[in-house]
Amino acid sequence: MxxxxxxxxxxxxxxxxxxxPAGTAGAMSAPQLPGQGxxxxxxxxxxxxxxxxxxxxxxxxxxxxxxxxxxxxxxxxxxxxxxxxxxxxxxxxxxxxxxxxxxxxxxxxxAPNASPALQAIAACESGGNPSTDTGNGFYGKYQFTLATWQAVGGSGNPAQASEGEQDRRAAMLYASAGPGQWPVCGR
Known part of the structure; x- marks a missing residue:
């Protein structure tokens, strides 16, 4: 460079x-190509x-x-x-x-915006992977069901939502219903 x-x-x-100037003694002028000024x-x-x-x-x-x-x-x-x-x-x-x-x-x-409790739940549920779709009716980082996802204001498939949105929706669910929504990982 x-x-x-x-x-x-x-x-x-x-x-x-x-x-x-071209007329000075010993001075070299730049070569000009034909048709150039x-x-x-x-x-x-x-x-x-x-x-x-x-x-x-x-x-x-x-x-x-x-x-x-x-x-x-x-x-x-x-x-x-x-x-x-x-x-x-x-x-x-x-x-x-x-x-x-x-x-x-x-x-x-x-960067994850979830509380330490939610981070632990996500690690247990899906290994922290926001695009998890296991085919068993649970989707995303927190393994939401479609009904639960829609109940907290989500639309579409939770596994296709951004990680930040999944964190916000999980925080809303955790605040309203506590860790009982995740019976195994919420303990």
Missing amino acids: RSRTLTRFTLAGTALAVAA TGAGLASIISVAKTPLVRRDVRLARTLAHVKGTKLKRSYSHTIRAWSLAKLTRHHTHLRRALRHARAAKAKAA
Whole structure:
């Protein structure tokens, strides 16, 4: 990966070579391709210098979208190629910060929110697996029946609900009926 300093020196050196007057003794001018104007050489060098920054930005944006559970827009790469080097650098910093926050939020959401008593019940009932479906009429982390799940406000199959929702519904059931709802594991 190219450092910022190296990129800046490369761009500065190229700018000086292109800006040097062609008539001065001993001065070399940048080679020009047929059909290109004076600044065309600089534009191609900037484009080459931006390529690793664009790739890094796309990689970070794709990772951030994955962590958030979304997809990156198809035109994203095309859009950021038009940005300046300074804007790409600032956006890279922004993406790193957003990725750090998204990962922290995801980790916090994944952490169990259940009390120690409910965690013990879940460990006994399903090994703590929120997607448990044993085929015997009991579903999810706390092995709810469909009737019990609906009685505490759940909808659908408990095994397909998020772990956080299962924890909330189990806490509601535990608060209203106590550990007796889990005759073996609630002791």
